Amino acid sequence: MVKLEDKGKTRISAARAVVPIDPFRAHVFPNRxxxxxxxxGFPKLLRLSTAIPEIPYIRLSKIxxxxxxxxxxELRRIAAALKIPPAELLLDIDEPGFDIANWAMPFADGEGVDLDEERFAVLLAAALRARRSGDPDLTIARIERDFGLPPVxxxxxxxxxxxxxxxxxxTRQALYRLFDMPSEHGLRAWVDGRHRAGxxxxxLGAIADPAARHARSRMRIAELAAELRGPPSAEPDAAPPPRLAAAPAPATVPLLPIAQHERRMIAVRGAPLANGLIADAATDRRVxxxxxxxxxxxxxxxxxxTxxxxxxxxxxAIVDPDRFPAPGGLAALKEDEGWRLLSVGSSRDGRMIGYSVNPDLEIALDDCDPARLAAVVGAIFLD
Structure with a gap:
């Protein structure tokens, strides 16, 4: 076992091969x-979470x-609760004093890093990528349908x-089926053999490359900084100001007509795909x-x-990609092949879960890329 203090990319030898390991590959968004x-004045994250009900605690923790x-x-909401400008939550990971190991230290679980298990995780990731690249018919939808391994x-x-x-x-059983292996021992031996064969x-480079991770983080942080410099979009979940009941108008004073919101037509997409997915295909309809x-x-x-x-x-369904879904509503999740509609709930530990009836699915939405999630803000039931 090695502690997280052992900084940077660690390399270990296994008989005839070397496997690159990036201990910080899960930390894609260093921040303040x-x-x-x-x-x-928020010593505990839970206390801050109660001030930001729009962001589930589990997601706030992951951020x-x-x-x-x-x-x-989300950064604007967090910053508003802290009473600071949103940009003060961002971190310049290229400044000379930044060290990902020091930044990640407070989040370590204290158990250290098992290099053998880290090595196998990287090799298994490479084996999955190799398996899919070698079989064009092995789509994400087919892996979920035939082997029971959800896309997330x-x-x-x-x-x-x-x-x-x-x-x-x-998940482990799904992997055994996918690789046609009888057990964990067989899977480990097969993956190690594939690696020894080259x-x-x-x-491997796409999985455990600190430079690539750093570049992705830098790019996304720069994008966020640019978004935060622009005009903030209207807060989607902010409650409208309360309306006072109007006093009855005198009989001699004519009542003014109530203003109506401007009628706006939007394009409709969608075509049926297998496994409950909806193709992101244009139609000639507008609603x-x-x-x-x-x-x-x-x-x-x-x-x-579904x-x-x-x-x-x-x-x-009316999908708004600028709004993040919340428990009690509906969500649209963009997968590689198309969109998936989900009802949104919370697990007992506060995780946001997306549910589908047909096919029967449970998807941990907190683990999904936020850019792939959108809230459903309405539905039209007439064809």
């Missing part, structure tokens, strides 16, 4: 959220730990997000956008009643 939270990229609207878990496995032993039994070498819909909202044909009878196949 923890520093500013403590400085502004602070740098495990997911925040959205600009596949993505995390292909990026070696955690050691094999920390995956649940269902077939995994082309895929009226509800008043709450943002400027980038679009209609999405449901195509199949969420049950409450959202029939002939309905059109």
């Amino acid at each position: 959220v923890r520093e500013q939270r403590r400085r502004r 602070e730990r740098g495990e997911v990229f925040a959205r600009a609207d 878990n596949l993505s995390r496995l292909e990026n070696a997000q955690k050691p094999f032993g920390r995956w649940n039994a269902a 077939t995994l070498d082309p895929f 009226e956008a509800p008043a709450a819909a943002g400027p980038n909202a679009f209609g999405l044909k449901v195509c199949r009643a 969420l049950g009878a409450g959202l029939p196949a002939q309905a059109t």
Whole structure:
């Protein structure tokens, strides 16, 4: 075991091969959220979370730990709760004094890093990438349908997000089926053999390359900085100011007509795909956008009643990519092949979960790229 203090990219030898390991590959978004939270009188993250009900606690924790990229609207909410400019939450990872090992230290679990397990996680990620690149028919949808491995878990496995032993039994069994292996021992031996043969070498650099991780983080932080410099979009979940009941007008005074919001038509996309997915395909239909819909909202044909009878196949969901979904509502998740509609709930530990009825799915939305998630702000039930 080595401690997190052993900085940078560690290399270990295994008989005839060397496997690159980046201990900090999960920290894609170094930031100043923890520093500013403590400085502004929030010693515990849970206390800050209660001031930002729009961001689930688990997601807020992942943002602070740098495990997911925040959205600009999320940084604005966090900054508003801390009473600081949003840009003060960002970190310049190119400044001379920045050290990812020092930044990540407070988030270490104290157990150190098991290099053998880290090595296998990277090799397994490379084996998955090699398996998919060698079979064009092995799509993400087919992996989910035939082997029971959800897309979000596949993505995390292909990026070696955690050691094999920390995956649940269902995920491990799905991997045995995918690689046609009878057990964990067989899978480990097969993956190690593929590496010794050199077939995994082309895929290793994309998984455990600190320079590539640093470049991705730098690019996304720069994008966020540019977004935060621009005019803030209207807060989507802010409650409108309360309206006072108007006093009855005198009979001699004519009542003015109530103003109506401007009618706006938006394009409709969608065509049915296998496994409950909806193709991101243009149609010749347009529907009226509800008043709450943002400027980038679009209609999405449901195509199949994947969420049950409450959202029939002939309905059109109104998807707003500028709004983040929340428990109790609906979400649209963009996968490689198309969109997936999900109902959103919370698990007992506060994680945001997306559910589908047909096919029967549970997807951990907190683990998904926020850029792939959009809130459903309305539905039209007439075809």
